[in-house]
Amino acid sequence: MASLTLTFPPGTVASISKSQGDWYVDSVNTTEVVIVVEDIDGDGFISNDEWDAAVSGDGNDIGDSGYLYRDGGVSGTLYSTDGTTTFTEGQNVTNIRAAMSNHFEADVSAIVCFATGTRIATPTGPQRIETLTEGDKVLTANGDSREIRWIGRREVSMFEMLHAPKLRPVRIRAGALGNQLPECDLLVSRQHRILIRSKIAERMFGTKEVLIPAIKLVGCTGIAVEDQPRALEYFHILLDEHEILLANGAPAESLFTGPEALKSLSPEAVEEIATLFPEVLERIALQGPAALVPSNKKINRMIERHLKNAKELISG
DSSP states (O other), rough: OEEEEEOOOOOSEEEEEETTEEEEEEEEEESOEEEEEETTSSSSSSEHHHHEEEEEEEOHHHHHHSEEEEEETTEEEEEEETOOOOOTTBBOOOOOOHHSSSSSOOTOOOOOOOETEEEEEEESSOOEEEGTTTEEEEEBSSOOOOOOEHHHHHHEHHHHHHHHHHGEEEEEEEETTTTBBBSSSSEOTTTOOOEEEEEHHHHSSSEEEEEEEEEEEEETTEEEEEESOEEEEEEEESSOOOOEEETTTTEOOOOOOSSSHHHTTTTHHHHHHHHHHHHHHHHHHHHOOBOOOHHHHHHHHHHHHHHHHOOOSSSO
């Protein structure tokens, strides 16, 4: 059984209380808060029961991909899990509190994107992601040309990497996915999903292609979380639809704007997308992801079968 150490810098933990139907921040932490969660099932995520046990919860504790909460009634403690979103005294957090679910599987990385240096396929050849801009064209795994509608970026400091280890990227070594992919090492955030294509996937799900978070691939040969923290910049690419891009030659998703995925973005980024591209949000929400996204338990079984049978994650 592994342990997950959650480190909350000053300003990311708020004491909140309910007043006339709304929730408000009474105070915020001025010193670092550390909570150790026992990852009972070893999946790298925090379940509702695991969080309850870590904070001596009474069953009313809730959470989502961006926030965790403890206690109940008319007061409690709200935690921001991305390590950078801070609270202020008097802030109205009613919407945050209302959006949280009693049934959650929280991952404290809260970022879904590519790292600086990733080479994205375009109609004129691979191009480093940091040189792309809105209006540029990229190629999908199907060979279609698509226009970039929005690019988001976020710098993660070495301090954040040290104090919030789940911000560290997953490194997929050249050839680790199979079929000589990726063509060179690929760095993505933990929750960035990679398109896996195999007969094992087809037997399990009725389709050869499934989207798997990079963190779920850790343990496969050549795939691991970076153990040397350093400053890094992450990038999101939003297209008109959720698509599979080619990143260092490997199939990986564009930004998916479903409700949970949007929680990985800053409020400012969500507001910008909603203002400029409301039709994109609606279309992606209606269409869903570009490929099947299995449940975590089924993903674990699929990876176990790949490892047991020494099968490539992307077969020809």
